[in-house]
Amino acid sequence: MTSPGEQGSTRQTHDPIAALGAGRGAGGTGGASGGGAAKLPTSSSDVKHAVSGNGSDGVGKNITSNANRGKAAGNGGNASDSMPPVTVSGGNSALPMGLRILLAGALATVACAGLYQIRDFAAPAFFALTLVLTVRPIHRWLIKKGLPIWLSAVVTITTLVVTLLGVIGLMVWSLVGLPDVVTRYATKFQDLVTSGTELLERYGLSTDRFTDAFMERFDVQSVLSALSGVLDYVSSAGSLIALLALALLFITIDTMTMSTRAKIIERHDSHLFEALSSFEGRVRQYWLVSTTFGAIVAVIDGIALQILHVPMAVAWALFSFITNYIPNIGFVIGVIPPALLGLLDSGWVTAVWVIVAYSVINAVIQGIFQPKITGDAVGLSTTVTFLSLVFWTAVIGPLGAILAVPLTLFAKAMLIDSSPGTRWIEAFLVPEAAAGKKMEEGYYDEEAPAPDAFVGANPDLFEDRSRLGRALERLLAWKDTKDTSEA
Secondary structure (H helix, E strand, O other), rough: OHHHHHHHHHHOOOOOHHHHHHHHHOOOOOOOOOOOOOOOOOOOHHHHHHHHHOOHHHHHHHHHHEEEEEEHHHHOOOOOHHOOOOOOOOHOOOHHHHHHHHHHHHHHHHHHHHHHHHHHHHHHHHHHHHHHHHHHHHHHHHHHHHOOOOHHHHHHHHHHHHHHHHHHHHHHHHHHHHHHHHHHHHHHHHHHHHHHHHHHHHHHOHHHHHHHHHHHHHHHHHHHHHHHHHHHHOOHHHHHHHHHHHHHHHHOOOOHOOOHHHHHHHHHHHHHHHHHHHHHHHHHHHHHHHHHHHHHHHHHHHHHHHHHOOOHHHHHHHHHHHOOOOOOHHHHHHHHHHHHHHHHEEEEEEEHHHHHHHHHHHHHHHHHHHHHHHHHOOOOOOOHHHHHHHHHHHHHHOOHOOOOOHHHHHHHHHHHOOOOHHHHHHHOOOOOOHHHHHHHOOOOOOOOOOOOOOOOOOOOOOOOOOOEEEEHHHHHHHHHHHHHHOO
16 A cells, blocks of 8 residues: 555656655655654755755755655645645756747747738838937937927928938939830840840750740830839839828937936846947948948949940939948849940940949948948848848838848847847857957856947037037027027
8 A cells, every 4th residue: 555655756756856755754654654753854944955056046946845745745644635746947947949949930930920911011110210210319419409309300300301202203303214215225135135045056055945935025015014113103102201201200209308218228128228229329320321322332323324325324323322222232233224224325345344333333432441431330241131131121022122231130139139148149140250359348248248339329420510510509699699689
């Protein structure tokens, strides 16, 4: 016949310390129930002290609970019948890394599916948020100079909207003559394709299938129809601009005074506050530097195309400015139309010169000068940047190609940089040199991680010594003098 102490030991074999206590309690009575003299050889405090080396209070508490149940069972009680077995828990019970990665991937898939459904709203809203963060120094500077908060917000938003409308308007204006250009060079393009296929056939390569498929799909009317659709899409961007303007307005008004909320976040979770501050500094520098150098490259590209007498030089210069925001492959996308048009208009020499000019301009400006100024603003490896481009374009559409880097920076800030325990993942997202530098600085240290270099990076773009600042100061001083004299 099994004693109550043996029953407690049998039911709790998965907890070795509790089972040991129950078994010893049963042995102390010689197998008889209710012996009363049987007890654990160690007290609860001794058991806690014995497992304190695990570094987890939860482990000691669970083992103590199981030991007390075993003691009660050894004394003939029914404590083990009234309480379910408690397993040992602690740091070793965490999910395996592979399972955690699988769960994270599943959650990311669900989140991206939801984001895909609301992409028409989410993409412009996030775009507006990043633009507001970019121009916040201007907004703060205007308030500092005495402008009312609402007027500063109106000036900032108006500047952004007018700039966006100006770029879109110039793009539409420059592309108006594109249908005529396509019609004019359609025959030359077909002749070029025919010459290319004949050249390939001389070397024994069969091109019949390619030629038939191309001739069936390439039709001037279909191309013109597609171009007309593109122009309609660009010109009908008014709804997008309206949504963007409203988002800019509300976000700007809502972020006028962020000091209280920032302090709350910092006190509640200092690491999250640091990650968001780093994201703000990085996305601001990314937009400012990309816009500045993109405009410089576009102007020089336009001059080069004018010298080479490439048709629609202004349109292709604006196109290169827009594709500058597309990481990695933006240069390739921007050089194809002018090179192809130069080939059709003037021959191979012009096309080669277009490619050479674009390559040299981008290599010098964006390969030499831009990295010296931007530094580690983006902090993403080339592979991660390209994959983010493909990923975000698939999730939120064409706007995702332009927002690929800001979206990736935001996701990294929220999911990786916000916790010292997950910062080590960033080492696989940044270049090797950057990871080594951060490791030396202690950024990946879980106990006392070093702060990010971009925390608090809120540059005052317009200082008092700037000409614009002095002009506005003189205007405000004149207004104060006039008000005083009138009074």
